[in-house]
Amino acid sequence: MTTSSTSPRPDSLRPGARERGGLLVEGVTLTLGDGDATVTALDDVHLDVASGEFVAIVGPSGSGKSSLLAVAGALTTPDTGRVLLDGVDISRASAREKARHRRDRIGFVFQSGNLIPALTALDQLRFALDVAGRRAGDGHDPRELLDRVGMGHRAGHRPHQLSGGERQRVGIARALVTRPAVLLVDEPTAALDRARSDDIVTLLAHETHESGVATIMVTHDHEVLGHCDRVLSMVDGRLSE
Amino acid sequence: MFLAWRELVFARARFGLMGGVVALIAILVVLLSGLSSGLVNDGVSGLQRLPVTAFAFAEGTKTDSAFSRSTVNVNQAEAWKGRDDVGDAAPFGNMLVNAKATTAAGTQVPIDLALFGVDPGSFLAPAVSDGAGLGDPDGIVVSKTVLDEGVGIGDTVVIDRLGTRLKVVGTTGDQRTFGHVDVAYLPLRTWQQVRAGAGPGDEVRDGAYEEATAIALRARDGDRIDLSGGDAAAGTTGMTLKESFSASPGYSAETSTLTLIQVFLYAISALVVGTFFTVWTIQRKHELAVIRAMGASTGYLMRDTMIQATVILTVSTAVGFLLGVGGGTLLTTTPMPFALEAAPLVLAALLLVGLGLAGAVAAVGRIVRVDPLAALGGQR
Numbered sequence: 001m002t003t004s005s006t007s008p009r010p011d012s013l014r015p016g017a018r019e020r021g022g023l024l025v026e027g028v029t030l031t032l033g034d035g036d037a038t039v040t041a042l043d044d045v046h047l048d049v050a051s052g053e054f055v056a057i058v059g060p061s062g063s064g065k066s067s068l069l070a071v072a073g074a075l076t077t078p079d080t081g082r083v084l085l086d087g088v089d090i091s092r093a094s095a096r097e098k099a100r101h102r103r104d105r106i107g108f109v110f111q112s113g114n115l116i117p118a119l120t121a122l123d124q125l126r127f128a129l130d131v132a133g134r135r136a137g138d139g140h141d142p143r144e145l146l147d148r149v150g151m152g153h154r155a156g157h158r159p160h161q162l163s164g165g166e167r168q169r170v171g172i173a174r175a176l177v178t179r180p181a182v183l184l185v186d187e188p189t190a191a192l193d194r195a196r197s198d199d200i201v202t203l204l205a206h207e208t209h210e211s212g213v214a215t216i217m218v219t220h221d222h223e224v225l226g227h228c229d230r231v232l233s234m235v236d237g238r239l240s241e
Numbered sequence: 242m243f244l245a246w247r248e249l250v251f252a253r254a255r256f257g258l259m260g261g262v263v264a265l266i267a268i269l270v271v272l273l274s275g276l277s278s279g280l281v282n283d284g285v286s287g288l289q290r291l292p293v294t295a296f297a298f299a300e301g302t303k304t305d306s307a308f309s310r311s312t313v314n315v316n317q318a319e320a321w322k323g324r325d326d327v328g329d330a331a332p333f334g335n336m337l338v339n340a341k342a343t344t345a346a347g348t349q350v351p352i353d354l355a356l357f358g359v360d361p362g363s364f365l366a367p368a369v370s371d372g373a374g375l376g377d378p379d380g381i382v383v384s385k386t387v388l389d390e391g392v393g394i395g396d397t398v399v400i401d402r403l404g405t406r407l408k409v410v411g412t413t414g415d416q417r418t419f420g421h422v423d424v425a426y427l428p429l430r431t432w433q434q435v436r437a438g439a440g441p442g443d444e445v446r447d448g449a450y451e452e453a454t455a456i457a458l459r460a461r462d463g464d465r466i467d468l469s470g471g472d473a474a475a476g477t478t479g480m481t482l483k484e485s486f487s488a489s490p491g492y493s494a495e496t497s498t499l500t501l502i503q504v505f506l507y508a509i510s511a512l513v514v515g516t517f518f519t520v521w522t523i524q525r526k527h528e529l530a531v532i533r534a535m536g537a538s539t540g541y542l543m544r545d546t547m548i549q550a551t552v553i554l555t556v557s558t559a560v561g562f563l564l565g566v567g568g569g570t571l572l573t574t575t576p577m578p579f580a581l582e583a584a585p586l587v588l589a590a591l592l593l594v595g596l597g598l599a600g601a602v603a604a605v606g607r608i609v610r611v612d613p614l615a616a617l618g619g620q621r
């Protein structure tokens with residue numbers, strides 16, 4: 001199936017989105033499972049996030065929020081539709097090319113950080129640069145960035161020596177250190193208390209505007225939505241304002 | 242590289258444990274290798290040091306007891322000598338005897354000897370490092386290991402039952418043993434008398450002076466002799482020197498047992514390493530998914546694991562070998578058959594590291610199947 005056969009919704013496209021850069025999801029459908037147990041995780045999803053825009057997605061469990069991040073982050077290939085990153089379709093790329101897109105253009109922030117146990121906070125950032133094959137100066141300076149997220153004083157600590165909120169800060173810095181075009185954030189506050197959650201989302205909003213990255217954050221936490229530029233809700237694989 | 246080193250340091254207890262197992266195996270491998278070399282020396286060094294390419298035994302002789310069963314006619318050497326690819330051929334007598342040596346101090350020492358009967362003028366005559374060479378009918382040249390028994394040049398050796406008196410006139414500079422028994426070279430004619438069971442003053446039966454155990458052959462150049470062609474001409478059964486080792490008492494059983502144990506050790510080591518890295522990979526599955534989501538290529542992750550495997554294997558094999566060689570050096574001073582030789586040890590080290598890496602490669606295959614999608618979602 002080609003993209004032209006699904007109905008594009010021009011009204012959801014902001015004029016000049018491609019020129020400005022950012023993420024554009026067009027008519028994406030994703031079916032998961034096999035045999036009788038197939039689930040339509042994403043159903044004709046359209047989404048346009050501009051560089052420097054902070055978009056939140058809320059919705060009940062199983063509605064397809066993580067699936068959308070997987071498609072937007074070149075982790076899965078959608079059945080139909082396409083994903084444009086600064087005008088380049090990343091949805092149909094080979095596994096190898098997808099990995100390249102991920103390390104060059106995409107940053108992930110996972111629930112509870114998903115840091116590497118063996119590495120100190122500072123090394124988490126250096127490692128991300130190493131994976132991306134960046135030389136010093138190509139990305140952010142790891143130490144500076146760690147300071148910026150308020151973790152400079154914990155640079156030598158390993159994940160098990162950090163609190164949940166601290167881990168999440170390091171996770172955000174790790175995602176940003178390679179200067180990605182898109183930041184995909186899956187339930188960053190799930191393991192945090194009220195005050196910590198607010199801190200983390202404030203930080204995300206700040207970094208999004210500061211770095212000019214297009215950020216999508218999936219969350220269950222309605223208290224933090226005030227920091228977001230836009231809130232979309234997802235129900236049964238369908239996205240709406 | 243970045244992660245490999247830091248993980249090695251971070252999980253040093255786990256890696257150290259596996260490295261310890263590999264090091265212990267390496268120690269065992271060194272000791273077994275030393276024992277193998279020692280047993281080979283003890284079993285066949287007397288044969289190894291002969292300037293011989295092959296032996297021609299009596300027709301139809303089986304390998305396992307060729308030296309004790311075979312009897313050939315010394316004239317069969319002539320048929321072999323006439324062959325183009327044979328540089329020299331000479332009759333060779335072999336026999337195990339019990340004897341008593343009387344030392345200079347007057348004490349009697351029971352010794353076992355492997356008698357090598359050779360013509361003093363033939364190419365088989367041994368070079369001596371001390372004393373005189375073969376020549377006198379009762380003069381024998383013994384392996385230097387005989388000296389360890391307290392027997393020296395000038396001492397008398399009397400063969401049990403027969404009462405044949407022999408005199409130690411010289412020693413070889415190296416160990417020459419056959420079936421764990423010290424070699425004593427003696428003139429073929431004297432050997433033939435002993436073989437015929439003739440003591441001093443006894444009548445030697447007819448034909449005894451025409452008998453030998455085998456015809457020793459030396460190739461004209463290189464180490465190739467057309468054995469089947471020569472056998473047909475001379476009416477013998479030819480065996481290369483190496484094949485004849487199996488005719489040394491106990492040799493096949495000892496070497497095959499040790500080889501089997503070593504093969505098991507290599508297999509165990511490869512399995513230990515493979516299992517460790519399999520478990521290590523499974524434990525890190527989520528972490529690997531995260532790294533893949535970050536965009537790391539499969540090659541990047543596999544390289545990291547192989548670096549870890551190489552470091553651990555090299556370090557632990559080196560440590561094990563140092564300990565093994567250290568302990569083995571002590572063993573070489575004991576009567577135990579033990580010899581540390583560079584070539585088998587280097588081969589063993591390469592095998593340990595190589596097979597360990599093969600085990601790790603098997604584990605690394607799992608990395609390919611780690612789905613970066615697993616990084617999303619609730620766990621951890």
Ligand SMILES: Nc1ncnc2c1ncn2[C@@H]1O[C@H](COP(=O)(O)OP(=O)(O)OP(=O)(O)O)[C@@H](O)[C@H]1O
Nearest residue numbers: 032033039040041060061062063064065066067068
């Ligand atoms: N590998 C899979 N195979 C089959 N079905 C799947 C698979 N992964 C997810 N699903 C289904 O796809 C749908 C969307 O899942 P998804 O993880 O995107 O939901 P979600 O909105 O992130 O939920 P949550 O808030 O619980 O994280 C769900 O119905 C889920 O059961």
Ligand SMILES: [Mg+2]
Nearest residue numbers: 065066067618
């Ligand atoms: Mg989810």
